[in-house]
Amino acid sequence: MSDRPTDVDETSPADETSPADETSPADEGDGRLSRPADERPPYVESTIIMTTVRVIAPFVLTLGIFVMFHGASSAGGGFQGGVIAATTVVMLGFAFGIEPVAAHLRNEHLALLVLSGLGAFLAVGFGAYAFGGSFLQFTLYPIDHGSKYSIELVELGIGVVVSGVITGLFFLLGAGVDVDVTDSDTEEDR
């Protein structure tokens, strides 16, 4: 992130590559690659997108958590809710650039998050042994609606696993997209 170019030259790709962008009719048919990645502008800051994402992101995150928690009573569950919650990070990445967002969430944190989700599932599963049951026997938990709450905890664990994995995949695939690809030090970066 430190080697990110401060002033991204936004005008030069549009000006210099316009002959390449508008393919002349003579070139059609041979499948010529007319838009290589290093000619496209990198991340473009857009006030509209940033404002929209700022407004919607809390609602999307709330919806994701709702779907995760409410899977026991309505359509939804951990897988769906986890994906919706991860969409918040994806939207933030599109609005503010993937690298700056990724700088806040390191991969170790994501790995810990994913591990804690699976750990919650396993803990609920093994916890039934403590009450004389067998693996994943939710009905034995001695609290009111114990089975329902343990199922919801499991759903939450699944949701954390899914959202962590999707966020990590998004960062890993997206890292470098919004950095100028013609930057000289990308070669020794790999």
Next chain:
Amino acid sequence: MSLSLPVAAVLLFMLGSALAAAALRDVVGSIVAFAGYSFGVAALWSLLRAPDVALTEAAVGAGITTVLFLLTIARTSVSRSEAFEGVSLRSALAVVAIVVTVGATVPALPAVGDPSAPIVQGEVSQYYLDNAYEQTGVTNVVTAVLVGYRGFDTLGEAAVVFAAGIAMLLVLRREEFV
């Protein structure tokens, strides 16, 4: 089997976006058409009263998969020289053969909403519908089956997602994340 108007419209939309995804030369347009196809599938699931599957399809198929495709294609070159793929005779024949082969199995399926279909008459699904609430305390039968009755399978699924995520972190990790 009689198609209701919304289902027919969604099927038509799906057919069109599937053809567009296959025929468009522009990769970004193809990805968007594919997302539209996934959205059509999600709408179809919700019309067929499977909201859980519809939610999954909308979130994963139409949402995240599209984003990941776009990110991947953003790192490569995009061909924009022609509007549509050229269709050769051999590939057209192959497509027709696959469609005929798969389509030949369709009449073997029970009609949508057929009351004599095995899934409606089967003992197992009726048992879940009758006992899911008393045994698990969960009103959504899908969740009851997924986590309650088939919890071990779901644990396996979560473990697969977990393993895939960890493997991805190890394989795709860049130097700055070390």
